[in-house]
Amino acid sequence: QKEVEQNSGPLSVPEGAIASLNCTYSDRGSQSFFWYRQYSGKSPELIMSIYSNGDKEDGRFTAQLNKASQYVSLLIRDSQPSDSATYLCAVNMGSARQLTFGSGTQLTVLP
């Protein structure tokens, strides 16, 4: 079992729709959670960080965290074609609190 699991996709949504990306993690003691966006051939770019249960909003992006369920999600409202990328969930976990990444979910926003 992978430590950080994401649906690999691809996930396709029409322009203007809400895209929902999900992530589960295995270490119940994890405290820090991150979403990175990665365009093809580029490096990961930080979108959101979240540390407390509940929602955190930043523009069109909302991160949701439920530590009891070991679940973190990213919602993208009013999706744009420029949002088409791979979204990586990352969790600080383990005794060394290393940043562990999921394999990413590939999102395509259709014009």
Added chain:
Amino acid sequence: EAEVAQSPRYKITEKSQAVAFWCDPISGHATLYWYRQILGQGPELLVQFQDESVVDDSQLPKDRFSAERLKGVDSTLKIQPAELGDSAMYLCASSLDFQETQYFGPGTRLLVL
């Protein structure tokens, strides 16, 4: 805006040759990370430095890989000899301190022929 710098951006080499990658973290960032990302997977940590000290190199294949950060600023990752399976993106990241948010450089894409 401060950025992590990496060079070269692309490297093509033949197997058994030596390659080296360089990273300059964001100024003032004490923690530096080297990751390897294989196509279709998330980045995997190779080595982590706190200032000039290695704090985690448990996933670094030490028979062929080495990393240093002699003055606690920039860092070099070396592979000798390169193997076909080393073809990947090598990413450097830095953070203000341990467990703080990590910021990635543009990466070095390595192709071993």
